[in-house]
Amino acid sequence: MSLSASYSNATYRLYDDKADFHKKAQSIAVGLTVGSWTDLPEAAKEQMQKHLGQVVSVDVSESSNPGERYADIEIAYPDANFSRDIPAFLVTAFGKLSMDGRIKLIDIRPSADFLSAFPGPKFGVQGIRDLLGVHDRPLVMSIFKSVIGQELPNLREQFLQQALGGVDLIKDDEILFENPLSPLEKRVEACMSAAREAEQATGQKLLYFTNLTGSTFQLKDNAKRAIAAGANGLLFNVLAYGFDALAELAADPDISVPIAAHPSLAGALYPSMHHGISAPLLLGKLMRIAGADLSLFPSPYGSVVMPKAENLAVKEALLTPSLPQKPAMPVPSAGIHPGLVPLIMGDFGPEVVVNAGGGVHGHPGGPAAGGRAFRQAVDAVKTGSSLVQYAERHKELKQAIELWGIRTS
Amino acid sequence: MSLSASYSNATYRLYDDKADFHKKAQSIAVGLTVGSWTDLPEAAKEQMQKHLGQVVSVDVSESSNPGERYADIEIAYPDANFSRDIPAFLVTAFGKLSMDGRIKLIDIRPSADFLSAFPGPKFGVQGIRDLLGVHDRPLVMSIFKSVIGQELPNLREQFLQQALGGVDLIKDDEILFENPLSPLEKRVEACMSAAREAEQATGQKLLYFTNLTGSTFQLKDNAKRAIAAGANGLLFNVLAYGFDALAELAADPDISVPIAAHPSLAGALYPSMHHGISAPLLLGKLMRIAGADLSLFPSPYGSVVMPKAENLAVKEALLTPSLPQKPAMPVPSAGIHPGLVPLIMGDFGPEVVVNAGGGVHGHPGGPAAGGRAFRQAVDAVKTGSSLVQYAERHKELKQAIELWGIRTS
Numbered sequence: 057m058s059l060s061a062s063y064s065n066a067t068y069r070l071y072d073d074k075a076d077f078h079k080k081a082q083s084i085a086v087g088l089t090v091g092s093w094t095d096l097p098e099a100a101k102e103q104m105q106k107h108l109g110q111v112v113s114v115d116v117s118e119s120s121n122p123g124e125r126y127a128d129i130e131i132a133y134p135d136a137n138f139s140r141d142i143p144a145f146l147v148t149a150f151g152k153l154s155m156d157g158r159i160k161l162i163d164i165r166p167s168a169d170f171l172s173a174f175p176g177p178k179f180g181v182q183g184i185r186d187l188l189g190v191h192d193r194p195l196v197m198s199i200f201k202s203v204i205g206q207e208l209p210n211l212r213e214q215f216l217q218q219a220l221g222g223v224d225l226i227k228d229d230e231i232l233f234e235n236p237l238s239p240l241e242k243r244v245e246a247c248m249s250a251a252r253e254a255e256q257a258t259g260q261k262l263l264y265f266t267n268l269t270g271s272t273f274q275l276k277d278n279a280k281r282a283i284a285a286g287a288n289g290l291l292f293n294v295l296a297y298g299f300d301a302l303a304e305l306a307a308d309p310d311i312s313v314p315i316a317a318h319p320s321l322a323g324a325l326y327p328s329m330h331h332g333i334s335a336p337l338l339l340g341k342l343m344r345i346a347g348a349d350l351s352l353f354p355s356p357y358g359s360v361v362m363p364k365a366e367n368l369a370v371k372e373a374l375l376t377p378s379l380p381q382k383p384a385m386p387v388p389s390a391g392i393h394p395g396l397v398p399l400i401m402g403d404f405g406p407e408v409v410v411n412a413g414g415g416v417h418g419h420p421g422g423p424a425a426g427g428r429a430f431r432q433a434v435d436a437v438k439t440g441s442s443l444v445q446y447a448e449r450h451k452e453l454k455q456a457i458e459l460w461g462i463r464t465s
Numbered sequence: 466m467s468l469s470a471s472y473s474n475a476t477y478r479l480y481d482d483k484a485d486f487h488k489k490a491q492s493i494a495v496g497l498t499v500g501s502w503t504d505l506p507e508a509a510k511e512q513m514q515k516h517l518g519q520v521v522s523v524d525v526s527e528s529s530n531p532g533e534r535y536a537d538i539e540i541a542y543p544d545a546n547f548s549r550d551i552p553a554f555l556v557t558a559f560g561k562l563s564m565d566g567r568i569k570l571i572d573i574r575p576s577a578d579f580l581s582a583f584p585g586p587k588f589g590v591q592g593i594r595d596l597l598g599v600h601d602r603p604l605v606m607s608i609f610k611s612v613i614g615q616e617l618p619n620l621r622e623q624f625l626q627q628a629l630g631g632v633d634l635i636k637d638d639e640i641l642f643e644n645p646l647s648p649l650e651k652r653v654e655a656c657m658s659a660a661r662e663a664e665q666a667t668g669q670k671l672l673y674f675t676n677l678t679g680s681t682f683q684l685k686d687n688a689k690r691a692i693a694a695g696a697n698g699l700l701f702n703v704l705a706y707g708f709d710a711l712a713e714l715a716a717d718p719d720i721s722v723p724i725a726a727h728p729s730l731a732g733a734l735y736p737s738m739h740h741g742i743s744a745p746l747l748l749g750k751l752m753r754i755a756g757a758d759l760s761l762f763p764s765p766y767g768s769v770v771m772p773k774a775e776n777l778a779v780k781e782a783l784l785t786p787s788l789p790q791k792p793a794m795p796v797p798s799a800g801i802h803p804g805l806v807p808l809i810m811g812d813f814g815p816e817v818v819v820n821a822g823g824g825v826h827g828h829p830g831g832p833a834a835g836g837r838a839f840r841q842a843v844d845a846v847k848t849g850s851s852l853v854q855y856a857e858r859h860k861e862l863k864q865a866i867e868l869w870g871i872r873t874s
Binding site for chain 1: 497498499500501512513515516545546547548550551552553555556557559560561562563564565567568570610611612613614639640642643644678679680681682685702705706707709710713727728729730731732733734736737739740741742763768771
């Protein structure tokens, strides 16, 4: 561990109607580092200075709730105080503090030294595009519909039908765990054989993200078993295991496939105004630092909603060049149908995965037609056509639009 | 995995001003299990019935916010749908659902079959008392004060001074990570040598909970290194690593010492009315099922506050005989001084750890006197004396009361 003057910062939004926010900031900077300061003898101060937290800024504002005020407080924590892992930094910066009133962790700015411990996504945006050989359009992902209680032949057939429509990525349902009907290796073999069959038909590559589950200390073994069975992607419920598990999976050279981070349980953490961890930090910056190649999060379009500004801040955290880790693919999810594609591409730009479950499986022509409708919608936007125009010559898109409509805002 | 008709239940509090809560409950029961139901053919229904979630109850109430209404909804999830680990159950019951509006997970009732996979605390209340040979009074725990940047001799001396006052348990600060000044094994050796020195002086046993940190996949190794170096307890920031890491540490026969669960980061999850996971579930039931021998949580007395009703519900979850796992010791923490002991013993009963940092170190006579003052306060209540009365013959208690006062409610 370096004892250089390197600091990693955390920013909080603290709600309090009466507090002296500057005093509070000072008490955080001292309390979460050396414990006490003013009563230390001078010799001890000299020795402890390099471990003392620093107040970077205190910005006081009025809240949208009448009479409520808050402050955004940024504190710099000496890197000398914690090891180079996410649990250590989160416990330092928000362990005890999370329980201290109405306070939300809204951002972190780890030092270059801290960040250097995280190789991040192995593939990232560019790497996934390279794997697929697709560089000129948003990717399309399809989600299994009903997976629990299904025999392998049913799963295989469902995989095949989704794949035949030309989607790029197919992911397991995040609630599919190890079970006697579709155990990990057999499931991977069945789905990858369907993927090869579809690739023969479509001439297009496919990544299958199989759900990595089980006991924490067997995650690496399970990942390697899945990969040995042919899996070319992993889905992972990061928040059920902690960011460090993802970081270590991503850093393992033998786990040689992209990892898609599922936001499962994230709603316990980000939606409250007064508590928790902001979505851009939780599902954006931390997922990317820890090594997610793709990060799923609730889209602003569906039934499971996150406000659009927050959505775009998640995207920004995943893509910004200001982090040393490779950019990760944003995957806004839930409620996505082909009529939303122009809006998604407008909001998110070219680096986005259009991800759908019901929007594929609910297509009147079945899931293959559903996948085609999405690809057609993407092509329409890419070539500058309106969906209505393009649908005149593409019946799957036409059917999709008739069913779900087109949303322009 | 058994395919018997065994169910594990989850209860949610769902806030919505307009929703048909019964319809919503039905959509949860179907959506989080088989995905769809009414459009399934009859043959498939027969096959899928054993995987279908069931609505157990829907209780609609008015919220304390004017005009706001909520429902407590209990859903039974077939055990056949998930593996026997906490991530699988939490992802099933609250993975996606956590992001679906204003909804909080308030309780779970796992099946006997699910619970049977969790050996739980190795020691629990009785086992810790047996280790210490203390059966007739609340235990007293002391927390290191300033640990970051301290050389080993300073830590040892701090340990010794705390120990000489007759406390039963001493815990590391949860923000002390692997570092060159006090690396794990050297820290354990120094503190345990101080513990032996104190035991010689006081004739009393001591447990030292050293902070278990580092990368997820090395936690077991680190725990075993600490134990090999002499540690007789481990402190663990459970929520930074997930409940399964705790469950696996607790289930490992070679990790033969009690584990104290620190609530670090819990404030990101429990305090919001509308989101997250309730404190009694998070810091009570889940900690106990996963195997914490002691669970720390914010006391209702200090600056870091949890309402008393919630506190007592955490305690109840840790102690209730209705779970097969051994009861775990409740450790209400923060803001504890000797003048609170009668209140703590009244609120929590005999099975409680009186846990203090500032209340030990801030004593005018130093930490040894601080520990003595706590032990005296406990003895006073035990023998039916008032603190004021008892303080007449016990100067450390007298000094503590003069400084901090006595709180009776």
